[in-house]
Amino acid sequence: MRIREAKPRDARAVAKVQVDTWKSTYSDIVPDKVLNKMTYESRAKQWRSIISNQMVYVAEDEFGSIIGFANASEQRLSEYSDYEAELYAMYILDEYQRMGVGKQLLEPIVDELVKKEMHSMTVLVLEENESREFYESLGGKEIDRVEIELLDQKLNEIVYGWEDIREIELSQ
Numbered sequence: 001m002r003i004r005e006a007k008p009r010d011a012r013a014v015a016k017v018q019v020d021t022w023k024s025t026y027s028d029i030v031p032d033k034v035l036n037k038m039t040y041e042s043r044a045k046q047w048r049s050i051i052s053n054q055m056v057y058v059a060e061d062e063f064g065s066i067i068g069f070a071n072a073s074e075q076r077l078s079e080y081s082d083y084e085a086e087l088y089a090m091y092i093l094d095e096y097q098r099m100g101v102g103k104q105l106l107e108p109i110v111d112e113l114v115k116k117e118m119h120s121m122t123v124l125v126l127e128e129n130e131s132r133e134f135y136e137s138l139g140g141k142e143i144d145r146v147e148i149e150l151l152d153q154k155l156n157e158i159v160y161g162w163e164d165i166r167e168i169e170l171s172q
Helices: 008-025 032-037 040-053 101-115 132-137
Strands: 002-005 055-060 066-074 085-092 121-126 141-150 153-162
Touching: 002 101, 008 040, 008 055, 008 066, 008 085, 040 055, 055 101, 066 101, 085 101, 121 132, 132 153
Parallel strands: 085 121
Antiparallel strands: 002 055, 055 066, 066 085, 121 153, 141 153
C-alpha cells in the first residue's frame, strides 16, 4: 500500500472510487436517483478542481491503482467554527476496507493540518453508514446531529469532532 498526495491526473481514478463506494455503501440508504446521477465523468471534473485546491491523498495498491482517498481542508460550516478543519471525504473500495487504509490516509491529512496550525477537526457521516464506527474508534466525539434531504428523503448525519487531532492514534 502506498499513500501519496493526489495529482490532477488522478481525478478520474478518485471519481471512480467515490462513485463505486457510494453505490456499494449507500445503495440501501440514499435514493437510487441520487446514485444513478453519479458518473465517473461528472465526478472527475469536480475532483480535478478539488485536487488542485485542497488537500487530497490517495491510497494505491501494489499495482499502482487508486483504491481509496481522503480530502480535507478548512472548516466549511459556521456552526462548527470552534473546529478549524474538516475531513470532507474518505472513501475506500469495499475490498480494501478494515485493512488499515483509513488510518494510513488520515495520517498525512493530520500531519498537514497540524503544519498549518489546525488542531481540531470535524467530519459528517450518514448515521446509517457503518463507517462511522471508524471515526468513533479514533476518538471522534459526536458533537451534533443534522437532518439533510436528498430528493425528498430525510437522512441524519452525525457530526464527529476532535478537539486535538494530534491525539488521534494512527499507528497500525
